[in-house]
Amino acid sequence: MTYTALYRKFRPLTFEEMVGQEVITKTLKNQIMAGRVGHAYLFSGGRGTGKTSSAKILARAVNCLNPREGEPCNECEICRGILDGSLTDVVEMDAASNNSVEDIRSIREEVNFLPTLAKYRVYIIDEVHMLSTGAFNALLKTLEEPPSHVKFILATTEPQKLPATILSRCQRFDFKRIPNNDIIKRLAIICEQSKIEITNEAMKLIAVLSEGAMRDAISILERCIQDGENQITEEKIRELVGIPKLTYIHSLTKAILGYQIEEAIQVVNQVIDEGKEINHFLWETIKYIKDLLLLKTGVDAVLYNEEEKKQMQSIITEVSKERLLKLIYALSELENDMKWSSQKNILFQVGIIKVCKQEKNEGLEEIEKRINKIENILKQGTSTKNIEQPKQEIPITKPEKSQKPVKKVDETPVQKMQDGNLVPYWQTIINQLKENGKVMLYTNLINSKARKLNDMVIGIEFTDGLTSFRKDSTRKTRKQTRINKIN
Numbered sequence: 001m002t003y004t005a006l007y008r009k010f011r012p013l014t015f016e017e018m019v020g021q022e023v024i025t026k027t028l029k030n031q032i033m034a035g036r037v038g039h040a041y042l043f044s045g046g047r048g049t050g051k052t053s054s055a056k057i058l059a060r061a062v063n064c065l066n067p068r069e070g071e072p073c074n075e076c077e078i079c080r081g082i083l084d085g086s087l088t089d090v091v092e093m094d095a096a097s098n099n100s101v102e103d104i105r106s107i108r109e110e111v112n113f114l115p116t117l118a119k120y121r122v123y124i125i126d127e128v129h130m131l132s133t134g135a136f137n138a139l140l141k142t143l144e145e146p147p148s149h150v151k152f153i154l155a156t157t158e159p160q161k162l163p164a165t166i167l168s169r170c171q172r173f174d175f176k177r178i179p180n181n182d183i184i185k186r187l188a189i190i191c192e193q194s195k196i197e198i199t200n201e202a203m204k205l206i207a208v209l210s211e212g213a214m215r216d217a218i219s220i221l222e223r224c225i226q227d228g229e230n231q232i233t234e235e236k237i238r239e240l241v242g243i244p245k246l247t248y249i250h251s252l253t254k255a256i257l258g259y260q261i262e263e264a265i266q267v268v269n270q271v272i273d274e275g276k277e278i279n280h281f282l283w284e285t286i287k288y289i290k291d292l293l294l295l296k297t298g299v300d301a302v303l304y305n306e307e308e309k310k311q312m313q314s315i316i317t318e319v320s321k322e323r324l325l326k327l328i329y330a331l332s333e334l335e336n337d338m339k340w341s342s343q344k345n346i347l348f349q350v351g352i353i354k355v356c357k358q359e360k361n362e363g364l365e366e367i368e369k370r371i372n373k374i375e376n377i378l379k380q381g382t383s384t385k386n387i388e389q390p391k392q393e394i395p396i397t398k399p400e401k402s403q404k405p406v407k408k409v410d411e412t413p414v415q416k417m418q419d420g421n422l423v424p425y426w427q428t429i430i431n432q433l434k435e436n437g438k439v440m441l442y443t444n445l446i447n448s449k450a451r452k453l454n455d456m457v458i459g460i461e462f463t464d465g466l467t468s469f470r471k472d473s474t475r476k477t478r479k480q481t482r483i484n485k486i487n
């Protein structure tokens with residue numbers, strides 16, 4: 001079977017066969033039955049959601065000699081002519097490759113002629129946002145005074161790129177991502193008719209992977225049967241799509257969360273030995289931890305089977321949401337670092353060790369902090385050392401070369417250091433950042449405190465540590481000026 005065979009074979013020929021866009025197809029059918037079809041439509045939505053299929057059905061339905069309840073018969077002379085492409089009254093154009101003024105001008109000249117056989121000339125312009133400015137202007141003129149025998153159906157994945165003048169002249173339909181259940185239902189029909197044996201779990205996985213695009217779902221299905229075997233399991237899909245074995249991802253996550261450096265490295269080495277793309281593996285691990293986090297907040301993990309969900313449950317009962325979040329953050333940073341490295345494997349191994357250690361240290365630090373706090377209460381806060389020691393501090397104002405930011409002065413009494421030097425209006429400054437639309441900076445500073453270190457320098461103290469991302473985002477000179485200005 002060739003690559004697009006299934007896709008072509010199962011392309012919906014009626015609105016009834018369309019999947020997951022009931023509201024749109026019902027409206028269109030009603031318009032056709034009532035004879036109130038508009039002269040220009042805009043079908044917008046993600047790829048594979050049925051825009052072009054709907055456009056083709058609509059083009060036939062308005063021209064069909066024997067329409068049935070708003071549907072084309074697909075059997076009359078006109079329908080067949082459109083289906084096999086012999087009827088020139090329905091024109092399909094891909095704006096990605098025909099986006100010049102000349103392309104649209106030729107349409108403008110054409111529209112003045114009556115259709116040859118059909119009732120309407122229908123122009124389907126796919127990826128219409130790709131038209132050049134000149135072409136848009138030419139199209140607009142046609143849309144402003146369309147001859148009554150012409151209909152336009154524009155389709156786009158990026159409606160925000162269209163000029164308002166075009167948008168205002170079209171009836172717009174937004175195609176939603178197709179729900180997983182609808183994709184599964186359609187896959188079941190396709191598999192049954194094509195004599196493909198497929199498990200429920202496999203269909204579920206395809207639906208999730210296709211992210212609401214029926215076309216993608218069918219193309220995954222196609223790839224699964226290209227080896228000539230008409231049996232599809234979840235494992236086969238994972239292998240084919242290149243999803244690393246979930247057991248590895250699960251083991252690595254468990255090892256990191258359990259501070260088991262040796263176990264973690266063992267998994268990493270296994271993955272490397274199998275020649276798997278390490279970036280991909282890391283990305284899948286991050287996604288897995290994200291799914292753990294979702295599961296912990298009560299969102300069902302649809303991608304996973306019952307067995308896998310049990311494993312996930314066993315992990316999440318023992319960790320906090322905060323810890324999972326922190327881990328996602330740390331691994332994302334590692335992923336970012338790896339992007340630019342030529343020594344990905346080594347960096348990955350070292351990164352995982354670091355994450356394990358960091359995790360462990362932070363755990364210990366937390367305990368240490370608590371002990372200190374209790375100790376402090378016992379001693380009634382008189383002569384103890386500073387409990388909440390600032391982990392790291394970075395100067396906001398650029399100090400003179402010789403003038404290093406004065407860090408913590410040891411001999412300063414604890415009380416004085418905390419109260420006397422804390423910048424009291426820091427929260428107001430942070431809030432102003434948000435009001436001024438500097439959301440990124442705001443979110444980075446939200447849990448921070450500021451201390452005056454000397455007349456020139458104040459230090460920002462992050463209660464939950466200074467990540468390199470934060471370092472970057474607060475160090476940029478422009479942002480420093482911004483903080484200074486508000487200050």
Ligand SMILES: [Zn+2]
Pocket residue numbers: 063064065066067072073074075076077078079080
């Ligand atoms: Zn027909």
